[in-house]
Every structure is written in structure tokens, then in C-alpha cells.
Amino acid sequence: MNLMTHLPVLIVVVPLLSAALCVLFNNRKSAWLITLLASFFCFYASINLIQIVQEVDVIIYSVGGWEAPLGIELRIDALNALMLLVLSGSAVLVSIYALKSVEKEIPVQNQVLFYTALLLVKAGLIGICVTGDAFNIFVFLEISSISTYALISLGHDRRALHASYQYLIMGTIGATFILIGIGFMYVMTGTLNIQDLSQRLPVVADTSAIRAAFAFLTIGVGIKAAMLPLHQWLPNAYAYSPSVVSTFLAATATKVAIYVLIRFQLSLFGIEFSLLQMPFNKILMILGTIGILGGSVSAIYQSNVKRMLAYSSVAQIGYILLAIGLASEPGFTAALLHIFNHALMKGTLFMALGLIAFRFASTELSVMSGIGKTMPLTMAAFLIGGLSLIGVPGTAGFISKWYLVTALLDASLWPLALVILIASVLTLIYIGRVIEVAYFQPAPEGITQQKVPKSMLVALWIFALSNIYFGLYSDISLGISSLAVNQLMGVTP
């Protein structure tokens, strides 16, 4: 029984069973330990998977021993490997970070269940990224969503409950739209396996059922990915949830939904149908630009820094959608790069806010005056994250912005490149607001140097330094993204 061949399924099953173990042992310390071990295992597994994928292009693992269209198969190519790296990387850092932050923010009797729900969200998201079966995506989407509703509602403010309820209603409608889309495709082709569907769809592609299926799937996944008109749930959900939850969700949840969008657009429907025949690339570009500008502008007017970052997430998702809308090879590379880098940026910023919330129990801008002096390390990391968000050269943000702008210029869409620069200036404004409050306003007297738990600082600084590392040596992130794009564009892996 060598471990290597069973990695694709173990990376999903280990977190699921450890969530059950957490409830079985029902003790806070062991729950955190189990979460940490499961996250390390997933990180180790995702690194091995990347190496295997670079040699053998695609890993196919049929669960239950039944061949592909009959049983469910797990299919991992470069795109999945990239997503798995992002997911398990941020999961490890979040679980290191979680110990002290959970003790401070979550009531004692809920802490064991908090770790269980966190593990379930992670397993659900990994399950989505690993499976090659359309209906299985729906099942794992529901696993992660139900645990996310519970986690968001644990915020100390009563508005967290209302935000979680609105997310539940929107999320369930989205999931049901996805179910309708899968049903329509199943009726016309008779199969649920993504690979099998991509071969059988071109025959039936011009029927109205497949166009309706495409529309419903896109709207359903759009709600989960907070595409522009469907993003109302995101600001409240991220702003009022506990800091550990908003860190993990901001870094991974919407990215996985965008992965599902890419998987459906490219490997299921094929590029010419989804992006060109249906005028979807234009729609994506329009939604992307409106998202970028709208998100950045409304981020400026927020008084709660967490809500500000939530709106900036909407803007960053606008970048990714714009990159996908280009429907060109550099465009997809820029999109995948930005998925990778955005996880790093948002992880740093939200973790820094978590530390501030740990100390001041609130993330209002008015609370953070003079923090540069009282919490120097945290604000330094926040500064690195902010610069990376703006896209200052030498940080990860710059790499993805650079590739995006070059992709836009290749497609000779220079007005959109201008929009990107304007958006960077807008980002500079709202990050500048926070920096100005933190460094240039006097700290209220009586607030001395604050001692902050070491484990949280270590996790924060690993995120911040990785921001810089992937800014300077982008061979890993670029290598995997371009490999993934070649496979997708080649479309017949």
C-alpha cells in the first residue's frame, strides 16, 4: 500500500475523517492538534501532487474501482494542483494562526465544533478542486457552504447572524441553479463525468438546452464567486465573521468558485463555445471592469477596515474575471497568477486585522490610530500586504498586474489597461487611509507596547514574506500556471 498512488483521495478523506475525530475526542487542545496535523498532511500531499503532475501531466484515480463514466473519478492536472497548493498552503498558516485567535473570539463550548467546521470547509473546498464529476462538485460545494454558514454566524456581532442568513439564501439558490444546469446537461448527454461530457457536448452544443445549462451554471457559480451583480452577500459575510474565518474564506472560498467557473468554461464547454460563441467574454470583461471600479470606490468609503478589504476582494475578483474574459493564453495565465497571488495578499491583510481584533476587539478605523508604534510588527506586515495589493514592484501583486497589463496590451485593449492603473491608484487611496491613521496619528496615551501571541505573528510573517518571495522569484507560480494553461488550451489532456 504505497501512499503515493492514493494521494488524490487521501487529501480529501483525511480532513473529513479528522473532522469526525475532533467531535469524537471533544477536547479543545486535541481538536486544534488534529486540525494542524491534517493541514500539514494536505500541504505535504499537494506538494507531492504538483511534482507528479509535472511529470505525468494528469493523474486519474477512479474511486470505488469502477471506470470513469460509471463511477466517480478524481482527475488532477496542473490547474487542480495549483488550486490545491493555494488551499493547503493557506490552510496550514490559518491553523497555526487559529489557536490563540479562537481562544479569544469563540465561546468555549463552541471551540471544538469550530475546528470541526473549519476542517469540513477545507475538505469541501479540496474535494471540489479534486473531483472530475459534475454532480460531485455540487455535493462538496454543499459541504463547504453549510460549514461556512455556521462559521460566519459565530462572529461576536449580531449582524454576523443576519449576514450568514443572507449568504445561506443566496448560496442555496446558487447551488440549486448549479443543480438545474447539471440536470440539463445530463438530459442531453446522459453522463455526469466532466471528461465524458466534454466529448459528448459538441454534438448537442447548438440546442437550447445546452445554452440554458450554460447560463444556469454560470449564474450559480457566479453567486458563489461573488461576480458583480451577485456579490451582495460578500461584504457582510467577510466583515462580521470571526477573523480566522474571514482570513480563510478571503484567501480560498471565492477562488475555488472561480476555479469551478474556469473548469466549466474551458474543459467542459470548450473555449469556442463558452467564451466566443456565447458572447460571454464581453460580459466577463464588462463585469470585471465594473467590479474593479465599483469595488475599489466603495472600499474607500468604509469605516470598518474588514468591510473595506471585503470590497477590495470584490475588486480583485473583477481583475480575475477580466483576465478570463480576454479568452487568450496570456489572459488565462494572468488569471491563474492572480488567483495565486491574491490568496497571499488577502491572507496577510486579514491576518494582520485578526491580530488587531485580538488586541482591540474591533477593526473600526477609529480604533487603529497610532497602531504603527504600539504594534509595529503587525502593521509592518499589513504594509507589505497593502503594497502587494497596490502592485508595487517586488511584491506578488506586481507580477499578476504586470502580466494582466501585458495581456491587455497584446489584445490591444489599452483603455482597459488604463482602468487597471486607475484602480491601482484607488487601491493606494484606501490602503493609504489605513496607513495614515496607523502611522501618522498619535496613539491614545496609556496604550503601551502590546505583547501579541507568537504563533499568530509567525503565521502572519510567513504570509508577508511569501508575498515578497513570490514577487521576486515567480518561477513556481508562473511555471504551474503556464503548464495549466497549456493543458487547458490544448484541451485534450
Next chain:
Amino acid sequence: MIAAAIVALLITLALTLIRAFMGPSIYDRILAVNSFGTKTVLFIVVGGHALGWFSYVDIALMYALVNFIGTLAVMRFFEQYSPHGERS
């Protein structure tokens, strides 16, 4: 003859449904819902026999039990809302 019984049952279901919608007080609705449930059980037994549904008796038995529990639950939870029942 079985077709006549089925049609009679369908009409009964419809009439009970009308009472469920119109019922002035909540107790009329509980009564209509309960009798709708029992009529459904009968409909399954007769329809299952006529149209050859598979293992219709298990389902009919299960319906009878679920309907019993559901109606008991409604009465139990409604106790507190009636004017005389003191709020728990």
C-alpha cells in the same frame, strides 16, 4: 372497480385540500391535513395494487406512521398558541 375507487379517492383528496385552504380556524386545518394524510395512505394502497407499484405496502405503512407523528407534533406545538394554553 378499482379505477372507480381511485377516482373517488382523488376527489376526496381534492375536497380535503379545499377544506385545508378555507379552514377558518387552525384546528380545521389540522383536521384537514390529518385526513389528507390518511387518504393518501389509502390512495397508495389502492393505486399500488391497481398500477403495480413496487413495495407499495411498506411506503403506505411508513406514510401512516409519519402522518401520525406529524399531526401529533402540530397539536403539541400549537398548545401554547391557543388563548388558554399558558405560554411554556
Next chain:
Amino acid sequence: MIANLELVIDICLLAFLIMIVFASIKITDLFAVTMLFGIFSFVSALLFLDLDAVDVAFTEAAVGAGFTTVLMLSALRLTTRFENVKHRHSLLGLPIVILTGAALLYGVADFPNMGDANAPIHHHLAPDFIRLTQQKIDIPNIVTAVLASFRGYDTFGETVVIFSAGAAVLMLLGMGHVERKQEPEKNLILWVVVKPMIALILIFGLYVQFHGDFGAGGGFQAGVIFASGFILYSLVFGETYARKVIPATILPRLSALGVLIYGVTGLMSLISNKPFLDYNALSSNPVGGQHLGILLVEAGVGLAVFSTILLIYYSFSGREVIHYE
């Protein structure tokens, strides 16, 4: 005679569904709407039975009409009963609904006629499922075979969904504690009748659990029937006695145990280097392995569903009613 009888039944049931939903839009008393939703689940389960979906009818009736109605009633106990009608915004709702309806109708136009045998879905996977179930797994109920063996990974995900719902409700409402003074007043007739009924329900639950391979039944339905047996006990004899029979503290562990049973059955096939959830590795001859695997998996699912549903009921009914006068 049979064909047009089925057509009449089909049309009548669909008409009932439309009437029920239309009425539940109009009625503002949430108690009545919940009961109408109970009938809605019953009639849709009838429709499933008419459309040859025996297992689904069983589950929809047990889960939809049985548990969801009781759950909504216990939620109504803790919240207000009447809907505030003046806040209706139907002008926002209508355009979105009409747009989605039009998109759905546009999509459905190209579907093959309902029930014709040469639709694509009947020729690609279905014949292989039927043939392979007879050869490789050899149990009469193809749905249970596909559910537990061919697409066992889906059902594993689904057991984790019900487990995560239990964890979520536990996080939100806690396990509830009962020292309310108002226990249900003594109703001798109910007490006498309900005692044998509960025995019947529990035995019927066991029958459904192990009858899953042959007829309608399986892990989910059995779990729900078991749980409604205990819910009936707590409804009639009061929550304090029910919690003495099954304390709420062990229920989360039981549902975790159910998920673990399912997971470990899957992992056992990894030992002999077969893929996850491959039941052929469980015993010497593959068909025996499949039977053992399906039995274990259904037991895991039954345990998880039973304990989660009872846990959710305890969380709701163990909570104090707060008055806002």
C-alpha cells in the same frame, strides 16, 4: 385502462401541487403554511411513486413530510407565528421570476418527450448500471447498488453533509437543557396508544435498514424513521424522559462514529492497494465483498442520519421561549 389512469393521476397530483403552493403564498399564518408544506412533500412523494422512483418517494416522505415539518414547527415555537404582510415586495420579485421562468422554458423546449425510451440518458450509463449490478453486485435494488457502490463517494460526501449540518446546528443552538415546568399534561389515551406504536416504528426502522438491498429502503430512510420514533416518544412523554433514554451528549459522537464507519470501510480497501471505497477488497470473493461493503456503508449512514436528526430536534425543542411583550 392503466395508461389513461396513470395520466389522470399524474395530472391530478400536479394540480394538487400547484394549488398547495398557491395557497401557501396567500396564507399568512405560518403554522398553516408549515402544514401545507407537509402536504406538499406528501403529494410530491406520491408523484415520485407514480414515476417509478420508489426509494425517492420513501425518502421524501420520511425526510420531507416527517422531519422537516416537525423541525419547522419547533422553530415556529421559538419565533413569531404571523407573517407581516405589509412588507411584501412583489414588484422586485416578479421580473426576476419571469426571467428565470423564460430561461427554463427556453431550455426545456429541446428536451426529449417525457417517458420516451430512446432519450440519450437511457442509452449511455443506465444499461451498464443494470447489467453490472446483476453481474458484479447481484442485489435486486439497482438504486442502492449505484448509491453505495458505483457512486459511493457521492454518498460519503452526503453523510458528511448531514454530519456538518448537525455540527452547525449544535454550534448555533447548543444541546439545549430541559427543566421547563410545562411538560405535556398527562393524556392517558395517547400514552397507552403510543407505547406499542413506538415499538412498531423502531422495528419498522430496522426492517427498512436491512431491506435496502431488496426493496425500497436504505440507510437514510431507516435513520429518519428511528429518529422519528424517539421524537414521538419525546412529544408524548415529554423531553425530560426522552433525554433520559438517549442523552443529548452522546449524539454528536454517534454521528461522528457513523461518518468514521463509512470512511474506515472505504480505507480498508486501501490496505490491499485497491482504490478508496472498492468493496471487492473486503472479502475473498468480490460479490461477497460488495454485499459486506454495502451493508457496512448503509449502517454507517443510518447511524449518522439517526443521531444527527435526533440531535437537531433536541437542540430546537430544548431551547427556552423568550417573550418580547
Next chain:
Amino acid sequence: MIIIGWLSDVCLLLGGFLVLTGAVGLLRLPDFFTRLHAASVTETLGAVLLIIGIMLDTGLMLDTAKLILLICVMFIANPTITHGLCRAAAHGGIKPAMETKSPMQNSTPSDSKNIYENQIQTETGVSGKAPK
């Protein structure tokens, strides 16, 4: 053999007729308790007759045994529910129509409506406002 077939047809007919009259009674009768009476009595007997009709038709099989079990369940469950409902309604303040008015007036079903109207009004005042 023909007698059994004929007998099952008679049972089915009688059962169907009974169930139908119960439903009509449910609609037409003026007051809650009379409707309760109409619905439950016909249901229990109608159920027994219908199921016996089906049992005669299926002959001696496993299904017949299950049908007998079903008859017992329905025979026990239905009257209990009716009893419970009747107790709850009486406990819940529904007055039989005759008590409140002289026999002449309560024939029109409309006035039994306003007994319940004011009862429902008293309840709508229940939903309170947020504790500040």
C-alpha cells in the same frame, strides 16, 4: 373465485363511497366538531373496507400480512388522533356552535366564522418588539 372477486369489488365500492361522503361532510358541515366527526368516522371504516377489498384481490401473499398490519396501525392511530384533536380544540377555546347561540341562528356557517375571527385577532397582537 368469482365470489371473492365480487366481494372485493363490493368492499372497494363501499369504501370509496364512505370516504367520499366523509370528504363532502368535511366541507359542508357548519362547525369544527361536526366536521371532525364526519371526517374521522368515515375514514376509519372506509380505510378498513378499502384495504379488505385489496386484500381479497391479492390473495394469500406477504403483502396481505403487511396489509393486515396496516389495518391495525390505522385502526389504532386514527381514533387517537381524533381524540387528541378534539381535546386540543376544546382546550383551545373552540366552542361548539350550539352553545353560544340559539339553534335558529347558528345554521348559517358564516357566523361560525366570526367566532374564530376574534380569536385569531387576539393572537396577532402577540408578536412583540425588540428589547433595547
Next chain:
Amino acid sequence: MNEILGHFNYGIVILLMMMGLYIVIASSNLIKKLIGISVFQVSVFILYITFGKITGGNPPIIVDNVDVYSNPLPHVLILTAIVVGVATTSVGLALIVRIREAYGSTDEDDINDIDKNDNFYLKNRSTT
């Protein structure tokens, strides 16, 4: 005629879906929204099951001397989807109970008003 009859079921199911969606959007009561979502989901299940039916076919339980079985796959998918629906409904109801205790009302518009003056109150609270 056969075309219309063939699609009659789909039409009614789509009408049910739209009624469910209408309840979700139009009603401001939180519990009514959840009931609307359940109606919407159950009608999607009915749509799935109507795919799998073959006229004259038997339920997918192997009985000798029968060869036309209706398709077992939609039944498996719907068994999973029903449990997912119940899980979402129970979490939603738990949330509503907590919202009722925190806000004192289960009406969307009352809660939005309370939220608005919460934000206003929090924004200009002087820092400690």
C-alpha cells in the same frame, strides 16, 4: 399533440419552481423564505425524476421476466439532493431562531432597519 403532452410535466414543474422562487423573493418573513427555497428544491427534484421515467418501464428493482427499467441514476442523485436540502433547511431554521433572539423579530425589513441604526451608532462611537 404528442409534443405538448410530452412536455406538459416539464411545464408544470417549471411553474412550481417559479412559484417557489417568487415566495423566496417576495416574502419578507425569514421562515417563509426558507419554505420557498424548499419548494424550489423539491420541484427541481421532480424535474430530475421526470427525466428518468420510461413509459411502461418498471422501478429500477430487478424482478425476473422484466427488462425495461426506468433510469436509476436520477434517483441516486435526488437521494443525495434531498438530504442536502434538509441539511440547509435545518441550519437556516437554527439561524432564524438565533436572529429572533438577537433582533427580536423575524422580518427582513425590521432587521434591516435595526442594522442601519446599529451601523450609524457604531460609526460615531468615541474610541475608548
